[in-house]
Amino acid sequence: MKKVLDTNTADAFASSWNNLPTGSVYTFEQFEDWFAPLKQTDIQSKSVLELGCGNGSLLTHMTQWNPSTITGVDLGDSVLSCKKNMNLTNFENFQVLQHDLTSFESDGYDLVYSIGVLHHLKKPKEGFDALIKNTKNGGRFHGWVYAKEGNKLIIYTVEPIRKIASKLPWWLTKYFIATPLAIPFYGYGKLIKTIPFLKKIKTNLPLYDYMIWIGERGFSFFRHVAFDQLVTPQTTYLSKNEILAWLGSNHSINQESTYIIFRNGNSWKFGGKKV
Numbered sequence: 001m002k003k004v005l006d007t008n009t010a011d012a013f014a015s016s017w018n019n020l021p022t023g024s025v026y027t028f029e030q031f032e033d034w035f036a037p038l039k040q041t042d043i044q045s046k047s048v049l050e051l052g053c054g055n056g057s058l059l060t061h062m063t064q065w066n067p068s069t070i071t072g073v074d075l076g077d078s079v080l081s082c083k084k085n086m087n088l089t090n091f092e093n094f095q096v097l098q099h100d101l102t103s104f105e106s107d108g109y110d111l112v113y114s115i116g117v118l119h120h121l122k123k124p125k126e127g128f129d130a131l132i133k134n135t136k137n138g139g140r141f142h143g144w145v146y147a148k149e150g151n152k153l154i155i156y157t158v159e160p161i162r163k164i165a166s167k168l169p170w171w172l173t174k175y176f177i178a179t180p181l182a183i184p185f186y187g188y189g190k191l192i193k194t195i196p197f198l199k200k201i202k203t204n205l206p207l208y209d210y211m212i213w214i215g216e217r218g219f220s221f222f223r224h225v226a227f228d229q230l231v232t233p234q235t236t237y238l239s240k241n242e243i244l245a246w247l248g249s250n251h252s253i254n255q256e257s258t259y260i261i262f263r264n265g266n267s268w269k270f271g272g273k274k275v
């Protein structure tokens with residue numbers, strides 16, 4: 001059967017990534033938070049592969065953890081801005097490849113990760129399988145996806161807008177939909193972040209933990225996140241049980257090593273080691 005590629009999704013993201021200023025969109029603290037429980041000592045001198053690397057916003061920070069090699073794979077033209085951003089670091093031992101991640105084959109890496117990608121694939125489980133397939137025996141894999149849990153508000157309000165916005169020219173979506181929506185999003189985030197009293201009623205406030213996380217950042221990051229949500233033609237919100245089933249179904253995973261962590265009340269981090 002002919003494989004259906006996620007080309008439309010990758011093209012949509014390239015319009016996002018290739019129209020940003022150079023450098024990472026994330027702070028180093030955000031990078032560390034995305035990888036915890038992994039830390040520098042787990043990665044130092046190891047070979048690293050990112051599946052769905054975008055403009056290299058994570059890979060550029062990854063250079064500071066001194067891996068032996070870095071490989072980024074993305075299906076879209078964002079590989080252009082990824083190469084540009086990686087060239088601005090002092091790290092030389094890297095390659096950026098334009099390839100579909102689900103069919104990407106290698107001899108294996110010490111760490112394979114995919115952050116913010118699997119939930120945009122037509123078949124997220126194929127992305128998970130690619131994570132495991134490209135991890136060396138004894139190596140680690142790590143992922144982050146949107147959760148079904150904690151995202152009810154987004155699923156009922158943002159998702160219907162995304163289904164229309166993702167069909168429009170990217171600039172229309174960015175400047176005429178994402179930008180106006182980012183204004184109340186930013187206002188809410190800053191309100192939650194700056195008024196300590198709100199902590200007392202946090203269970204009544206939608207996306208409280210997420211707002212505490214994103215409330216650190218400026219308006220352009222809020223707009224980037226809003227645009228990222230709206231530009232993609234494909235999004236799946238994944239439940240804990242689905243991820244547990246993925247982890248449990250693969251016999252090459254060391255089951256003792258696995259973890260699944262609820263992050264910011266609306267996403268899952270998961271990972272483990274290969275036998």
Ligand SMILES: C[S@@+](CC[C@H](N)C(=O)[O-])C[C@H]1O[C@@H](n2cnc3c(N)ncnc32)[C@H](O)[C@@H]1O
Binds near residue numbers: 011055073115116228
């Ligand atoms: C939300 S971005 C995340 C980028 C990066 N991981 C980050 O956190 O900044 C999702 C990326 O996955 C890529 N992507 C989507 N489907 C893909 C596929 N089948 N193969 C490779 N890359 C894919 C998109 O092109 C896009 O750059």
